[in-house]
Amino acid sequence: MQGDIAAMGAYIGAGLACMGMGGSAIGVGNVAGNFLAGALRNPSAAGGQTATLFIGIAFAEALGIFSFLVALLLMFAKGF
Amino acid sequence: MSNTTTALSTATDAAQGQVTEAAGHAAAGTPGMPQLDFATFPNQIFWLVVALVVIYVILSRVALPRIGGILADRQGRITGDLEMAEKLKAKAAEAEAAYNQALVDARAEAAKIVAATRADIQADLDKAVAKADAEIGARAAESARRIEEIRAGAVTAVAEVARDTAKAIVAALGGTADEKAVAAAVADRMKG
């Protein structure tokens, strides 16, 4: 019984942790959207900034991956 | 894996036996996360290091110098070809310049020849014109002289006729014509 409650808590926690991914999705969309807006305004400068774009996406995405990791840890790494 | 997880939790958390059991139970239903199975870590890390070292040796000893060489070679060849093309282009430009120079020279020469010829012709023409003028002048003078002669002849003839006429008139009037007086009178009259 106690274990079941613990498992339930873990699963709920995992679900809650997944909300973090939404934030990361917003962040990535923000980066990409703003890049596109800037690129359409000045297409000649866009080519040189793809590296910056990917770095920005990577940083925004890392936090979503962290929440994904937390969810996985809650679900799979019991007693850890 | 689940065994390891259970063992781990048993070691660290022996007091909470039931939780461990629950974890084991949960792990029995699901396979757990192989990524967090620490027992496999040394093995993975060992093989990873081996693989990375092998890749590094392959790349840095063989592949990268070779590819770098190929690229440099190609760059060199392209540069060489471009240089050659540049040289050929310069040569072509030179040839064109020479051709143009020759053309200009020929044109100048032709112009000179034309001018010289024209001057020659002009000189000839001038000479001919002068000659013709001189001839015309001579002929005109001749004609004038002849006209003068004829006029003089005519005046003499008129005087003679006048004298004869005058003598005849004097004779018809019954006088005796004095030769000298008649001539003087006629000359006098013809003068004005």
Place this chain on the structure above:
Amino acid sequence: MAGEAEGQGLSFHPMDQFAVKPLFGDALNLTTVTNVTLWMAIAVLCIFVLFVLGTARRAVVPGRMQSVAELAYGFVHKMVEEVSGHDGLRYFPYIFTLFCFIVFSNFLGLIPGALTLTSHIAVTGVMAVLVFLSVTIIGFVKNGTQFLGLFWVSSAPLALRPILAVIELISYFVRPVSHSVRLAGNMMAGHAVIKVFAAFAPLILMSGIGIAVTPLSILAITAMYALELLVAFIQAYVFTILTCVYLKDALHPGH
């Protein structure tokens, strides 16, 4: 994942594909030949074929394989030069090694039934820690104590600088964590999602609803697979470019 789905016998084991198993026997110690060894050997072999055999002819007009090898070389070379600066090119072989290993692991992992090496935190963690340690050592060797200026943001107001220094310090030490977890998490998540969709595919054998669900799941697997092809390359690119960025920080800490 919820064990047995509605008692219909659908089994969700999205994490099974990442299991490390000895190829021969059961015992697992430091040098046991496991499927990790197998796929790393395949990756090394592919790298050998592409970069050594592919360029063996040294053709001036490259063939197919040589073009790919040259393209990869030029891609990483340009990245290192642009991001880390010209003096970063000294470390180009190391960065190229990492890039090749990650790219081949990612793409080989997409073969059905293959083990995705880069989904293992042990693998990416070691690489990230290697990068972190070498970058830190390079920073101190090249710049001495000036390297600490990286944490002392001289463009900020003086009162804020100690706080910023703490934040910078924390973010510096989080680098290897995010560096490794990003790669492993991306690979793991994509493959697990494909596996979850795949678990719905046999539904057509069990219940009537499967007529609708099975084609959908197959479609979803295809779409995810296409996305994963993209992610496989982008994550290798991101890992490499972040390595270059960290290297730039070490070589020129003055921002």
